[in-house]
Amino acid sequence: AQSVTQPDIHITVSEGASLELRCNYSYGATPYLFWYVQSPGQGLQLLLKYFSGDTLVQGIKGFEAEFKRSQSSFNLRKPSVHWSDAAEYFCAVAGTSGTYKYIFGTGTRLKVLA
Amino acid sequence: DAGVTQSPTHLIKTRGQQVTLRCSPISGHKSVSWYQQVLGQGPQFIFQYYEKEERGRGNFPDRFSARQFPNYSSELNVNALLLGDSALYLCASSLPGQGALNEKLFFGSGTQLSVL
Numbered sequence: 425a426q427s428v429t430q431p432d433i434h435i436t437v438s439e440g441a442s443l444e445l446r447c448n449y450s451y452g453a454t455p456y457l458f459w460y461v462q463s464p465g466q467g468l469q470l471l472l473k474y475f476s477g478d479t480l481v482q483g484i485k486g487f488e489a490e491f492k493r494s495q496s497s498f499n500l501r502k503p504s505v506h507w508s509d510a511a512e513y514f515c516a517v518a519g520t521s522g523t524y525k526y527i528f529g530t531g532t533r534l535k536v537l538a
Numbered sequence: 539d540a541g542v543t544q545s546p547t548h549l550i551k552t553r554g555q556q557v558t559l560r561c562s563p564i565s566g567h568k569s570v571s572w573y574q575q576v577l578g579q580g581p582q583f584i585f586q587y588y589e590k591e592e593r594g595r596g597n598f599p600d601r602f603s604a605r606q607f608p609n610y611s612s613e614l615n616v617n618a619l620l621l622g623d624s625a626l627y628l629c630a631s632s633l634p635g636q637g638a639l640n641e642k643l644f645f646g647s648g649t650q651l652s653v654l
Contacts, residue, residue, distance in 0.1 A: 428580075458642070467542070467628055467645035468581070514580050525594050526573075526643065528580030 426451050428517050430529035437505050438537045445500040445532050447515030456518040457498045458526070459489055463511045471513075474498065485509070510536045540565070542631050542646035550652045551619050559614045559649045563631030569593070570612040571643065572604055573628040581628055587612055616651075624653045 427450045437443055449455060456475050460468040472483025479491040489500045498515060515529045543562045551557050563570050569588040573581035583596040587606035601617045610631075616623055627650075630643035 460645075465647070465650075467630075467647045468643075469645070470642050473642060516580075525583045525586065525596065526571075526581070527583070530578070530580050 426455075426517060426527050428515050428527055428529035430513075430515055430532050432532045433530070434533050434535065436535040436537060439507050440504050443500075443502045443505045443509070443534070445513050445515075445534070447498045447500065447529060448496050449498065449515070449517045450496065451517055454493075457489075457491060458516040458518070459483065459487070459498075459500045460514045460516060460528075461485075461511050462514065462531075468514065471500070505534075505536055507536045507538060510534055542629055542644055544627075544629050544646040544649050546649060547647070548650045548652075550654060552654050553619055553621060555619050555653075556615065556617045557619060557651060559616075559627050559629075559651070561612045561614070561629030561631075561646060563610050563612070563629075564644055567631035567633050567644070568610055569632045570606055570610065571630045571632070572612070572614050573630065573645075574598075575626040575628055575648070577625070584614070619653045621653050624651060626650050 429448045431446050458473045459471040462468045471487045472481050474481050474491045482488050487502050491498050512531045512533045514531045516526045518526045545560045571586040572584040575581040584598050585604045586594040590606045604614045606612045626648040628645050628648045630645045632643050
């Protein structure tokens with residue numbers, strides 16, 4: 425069955441420190457992979473996506489993610505975290521058949537210390 | 539351009555009641571999807587509609603239904619509300635058929651439904 429696992433429920437980092445959020449997926453074929461961010465009381469905003477090609481993808485707000493097929497992972501990274509990055513981050517996988525049934529992980533809540 | 543708009547933003551109902559949530563997609567988007575996000579969880583897929591036809595349905599009971607109108611707006615209906623239906627209901631629009639690189643969902647801010 426298709427699934428997405430985000431092993432870290434909460435992560436706390438200091439402002440200016442680097443960040444890595446983990447995501448592992450289970451999918452029978454090559455999936456589409458996404459990272460979304462959700463601020464309190466808001467909808468989800470797309471940070472970046474991977475469909476094919478270069479396994480290191482760049483997104484908005486200085487985020488990047490690396491697709492590693494051998495590890496079934498799609499970890500999100502940022503070299504220097506800003507206080508405004510505090511939010512909940514969701515990894516998602518979607519099929520390549522054109523449907524929009526995204527499967528989301530349970531999320532990682534990021535806290536940034538000043 | 540306006541983003542995905544949802545109404546109402548908050549709603550309080552009691553068990554057994556029925557509720558209708560509304561969504562207006564981004565102008566030009568023809569597909570609308572609905573997701574349920576229970577507190578502390580990721581969004582769960584409920585429905586996708588494209589050109590007024592149901593294209594996908596998640597693992598939700600028949601109490602949940604939806605429809606899409608000719609202007610591509612959509613309604614989600616939930617009958618016989620249960621306490622467990624309390625959640626943030628997210629609507630997302632997309633523009634299928636534009637190629638893989640353009641496939642992504644644009645989410646609204648959601649309707650927070652509380653069932654007492």
